[in-house]
Amino acid sequence: MEAPLLHLALVGTPNSGKTSLFNALTGSRQKVANYPGVTVERKEGFFVTPLGRQVSVVDLPGTYSLRGRSPDEEITRDFVLGKASGETLPDLVLCVADSTNLRLTIRLLLELKRTGRPMILVLNMFDIASRRGITVDVERLAKELGVPVVTSIAVRKGGTADLLKLTDEISAALAAEPVENSWRALGVSELRATQREADRIIADCVSLPARPDTWTARIDAIALHPVGGLIVLALILFVMFQAVFAWAQPAMELLKSGFDSLGELVQATLPDGLLQSFLQNGVISGVGSVIVFLPQIILIFLFILLLEDFGYMARAAFLMDRIMGGAGLHGRAFIPLLSSFACAIPGIMATRVIDNKRDRLTTILIAPLMTCSARIPVYTLIISAFIPAKDVWGFINLQGLVMFGLYAAGIISALLVSFVIKFFMIRDYAPAPFMLELPDYKLPRLKSVAIGIFTRAKMFLYRAGTTIFSMMVLIWFLASFPQPPAGATEPAIEFSLAAMIGKALEPLLAPVGFNWQIAVALIPGMAAREVAVAALGTVYAIEGGNEAVEQIGQVLATKWSLATALSMLAWYIFAPQCASTLAVIRRETGSWAWMGVTFAYMLVLAYAASLVTYNVAVALGAG
Amino acid sequence: MTDSIDTRSHMPLGLAQRGYTGVIQHLAAKEAGSALSDVELESRLIELGFVEGARVEILHEGLVGRDPIAVRVDNITIAVRRREAMAIIVA
Ligand SMILES: Nc1nc2c(ncn2[C@@H]2O[C@H](COP(=O)(O)OP(=O)(O)OP(=O)(O)O)[C@@H](O)[C@H]2O)c(=O)[nH]1
Ligand SMILES: [Mg+2]
Numbered sequence: 137m138e139a140p141l142l143h144l145a146l147v148g149t150p151n152s153g154k155t156s157l158f159n160a161l162t163g164s165r166q167k168v169a170n171y172p173g174v175t176v177e178r179k180e181g182f183f184v185t186p187l188g189r190q191v192s193v194v195d196l197p198g199t200y201s202l203r204g205r206s207p208d209e210e211i212t213r214d215f216v217l218g219k220a221s222g223e224t225l226p227d228l229v230l231c232v233a234d235s236t237n238l239r240l241t242i243r244l245l246l247e248l249k250r251t252g253r254p255m256i257l258v259l260n261m262f263d264i265a266s267r268r269g270i271t272v273d274v275e276r277l278a279k280e281l282g283v284p285v286v287t288s289i290a291v292r293k294g295g296t297a298d299l300l301k302l303t304d305e306i307s308a309a310l311a312a313e314p315v316e317n318s319w320r321a322l323g324v325s326e327l328r329a330t331q332r333e334a335d336r337i338i339a340d341c342v343s344l345p346a347r348p349d350t351w352t353a354r355i356d357a358i359a360l361h362p363v364g365g366l367i368v369l370a371l372i373l374f375v376m377f378q379a380v381f382a383w384a385q386p387a388m389e390l391l392k393s394g395f396d397s398l399g400e401l402v403q404a405t406l407p408d409g410l411l412q413s414f415l416q417n418g419v420i421s422g423v424g425s426v427i428v429f430l431p432q433i434i435l436i437f438l439f440i441l442l443l444e445d446f447g448y449m450a451r452a453a454f455l456m457d458r459i460m461g462g463a464g465l466h467g468r469a470f471i472p473l474l475s476s477f478a479c480a481i482p483g484i485m486a487t488r489v490i491d492n493k494r495d496r497l498t499t500i501l502i503a504p505l506m507t508c509s510a511r512i513p514v515y516t517l518i519i520s521a522f523i524p525a526k527d528v529w530g531f532i533n534l535q536g537l538v539m540f541g542l543y544a545a546g547i548i549s550a551l552l553v554s555f556v557i558k559f560f561m562i563r564d565y566a567p568a569p570f571m572l573e574l575p576d577y578k579l580p581r582l583k584s585v586a587i588g589i590f591t592r593a594k595m596f597l598y599r600a601g602t603t604i605f606s607m608m609v610l611i612w613f614l615a616s617f618p619q620p621p622a623g624a625t626e627p628a629i630e631f632s633l634a635a636m637i638g639k640a641l642e643p644l645l646a647p648v649g650f651n652w653q654i655a656v657a658l659i660p661g662m663a664a665r666e667v668a669v670a671a672l673g674t675v676y677a678i679e680g681g682n683e684a685v686e687q688i689g690q691v692l693a694t695k696w697s698l699a700t701a702l703s704m705l706a707w708y709i710f711a712p713q714c715a716s717t718l719a720v721i722r723r724e725t726g727s728w729a730w731m732g733v734t735f736a737y738m739l740v741l742a743y744a745a746s747l748v749t750y751n752v753a754v755a756l757g758a759g
Numbered sequence: 760m761t762d763s764i765d766t767r768s769h770m771p772l773g774l775a776q777r778g779y780t781g782v783i784q785h786l787a788a789k790e791a792g793s794a795l796s797d798v799e800l801e802s803r804l805i806e807l808g809f810v811e812g813a814r815v816e817i818l819h820e821g822l823v824g825r826d827p828i829a830v831r832v833d834n835i836t837i838a839v840r841r842r843e844a845m846a847i848i849v850a
Pocket of ligand 1: 148153168173292
């Protein structure tokens with residue numbers, strides 16, 4: 137008879153390498169980064185031990201205790217205590233420790249022992265500990281703690297061999313009879329006593345040389361300097377947004393000309409007609425116009441991944457704590473908000489680490505205002521069509537500067553909205569405490585950064601192939617049918633359903649300077665922001681008929697006034713054009729109402745911002 | 760009396776300057792005026808390693824009101840606000 141599936145759970149203090157271990161064991165690619173609170177969900181994976189035992193392993197959010205102070209810690213607590221509905225208790229708990237920092241994990245382990253679950257202490261990051269001259273008497277530690285102890289290096293090939301071997305040995309000998317769970321929330325004096333006990337055991341079994349990580353100290357002397365640190369942070373953000381614009385250009389040109397030749401090829405080889413129009417206008421001008429932005433999206437993810445892996449995120453939170461506090465936000469909120477530059481969805485998920493309910497809600501409400509990567513195509517398209525590519529002050533690219541301005545506008549409006557929420561809705565506001573471990577810096581691992589980027593690029597292309605593609609089919613259909621009557625002189629699109637819909641909406645959007653083509657693009661653009669770019673590509677391509685295959689950017693430059701373009705940029709800073717974000721808000725807040733509030737306030741802000749921008753621009757002669 | 764000599768040098772970590780080093784004497788969550796309850800604040804501080812006898816050093820401070828502070832507690836670095844650090848009595 138085959139042995140039943142063995143259930144393992146990874147528990148430990150935040151940032152101790154649980155997810156790295158999970159990935160090493162199961163070959164998964166879950167997100168790993170160098171700051172506490174990366175994992176906020178439970179994830180299950182499977183592997184087979186060297187002796188052939190089938191194993192299920194669950195990765196859990198990091199926690200300092202089983203008290204469950206925030207939504208992420210509750211997930212861990214409920215899983216370990218078997219409170220989660222329909223979950224089996226883990227057969228074996230792997231308590232994962234950062235070997236350079238054992239105090240807090242050993243205290244947690246002493247608490248975990250009370251749950252009665254069989255356990256192993258995994259001394260992870262043993263490579264770093266050895267490099268720093270930390271020595272651990274593993275046998276003695278195991279004896280003192282009464283649980284097996286094993287060392288591991290999650291990020292090195294073969295670094296989990298000992299752990300696998302031990303798992304096999306233990307699983308063979310696991311007692312079947314249940315052990316009683318005597319855990320209950322520890323009082324203050326018990327907590328203190330367990331910490332004392334942990335410190336005593338460490339003093340007996342671990343020798344710590346008085347050699348802290350000097351690199352971290354040296355870097356922090358600048359990165360956490362009260363003034364210098366803020367300058368460094370501003371500089372990092374500035375370079376990041378400039379780079380997104382300037383560095384990606386060559387690769388984008390390449391993709392663009394690739395799609396151009398493809399379009400020409402289709403036009404040359406296929407007979408005129410619906411199929412040619414569908415491929416050329418719907419697929420290539422539509423979906424192609426979005427895929428062109430892949431290099432920029434890769435670049436922004438590269439920056440964020442590097443900052444995360446290096447260990448800078450927690451520092452940014454430290455620097456921004458009081459500044460965010462002024463706007464009624466928690467310092468910790470800066471990490472989710474910074475992640476939202478990539479995409480608001482992981483940003484909103486990451487708010488689970490915020491224990492105060494109101495702080496968490498405020499952060500969720502403003503996260504969609506951060507400039508996510510899906511806005512990049514819209515911004516870039518309009519900027520390159522309307523803003524001259526000249527240098528200002530000799531070295532700053534003007535287009536990049538406008539891009540930076542749009543990012544800044546997103547950040548500032550997020551802080552303002554948060555301030556308003558605090559002022560009007562949460563008057564009895566007491567600042568929740570900010571307590572965050574600042575991990576030692578680590579050199580970003582090439583492989584993990586590469587995997588991160590690859591995953592993101594794949595997701596983007598997948599979206600282009602599914603959501604955006606299906607929206608494009610819809611737009612192409614609406615813009616092509618009904619066909620014009622014989623002998624009509626106006627462009628064919630004037631007779632289509634799309635024109636009817638767009639023109640019906642036009643009066644509503646005329647005050648902000650939007651024409652009917654934009655109105656048509658904004659509706660499917662509710663599904664995802666990039667869709668608007670693709671939709672404009674298709675609508676104008678069909679309108680242009682069979683004349684030269686023109687770049688969508690060049691078309692816009694001739695069809696829109698500068699005021700309309702600026703109004704469109706203002707619209708996109710605020711508009712709630714992302715169905716997935718709204719769905720996540722509904723899930724994370726557990727309420728339709730908060731989703732509705734987000735949608736409404738963003739829409740109102742978008743309309744107001746566009747109205748002001750358009751009218752000011754027209755008054756200044758840009759109409 | 761030895762008692763008065765002992766207590767004279769005691770102070771809350773929340774008032775200490777950058778570069779201060781000392782040893783935690785006791786926790787006084789009541790004094791801190793934190794948004795958390797006394798028990799909750801004390802539990803959290805202990806869970807982050809702030810227990811009697813631990814060595815602390817203030818490594819960095821923020822710009823606004825020199826807050827928050829980055830504290831070295833034995834061999835890890837923790838960022839806390841001065842308000843919560845008022846609960847940590849050092850000497
Ligand atoms: N040198 C070294 N680095 C490691 C090792 N294990 C993990 N890391 C790094 O430590 C950091 C934290 O790893 P994670 O796996 O994200 O930690 P976690 O415990 O899942 O963190 P949370 O999900 O926030 O609780 C990452 O930067 C990893 O690359 C190791 O054995 N050696
Ligand atoms: Mg993790």
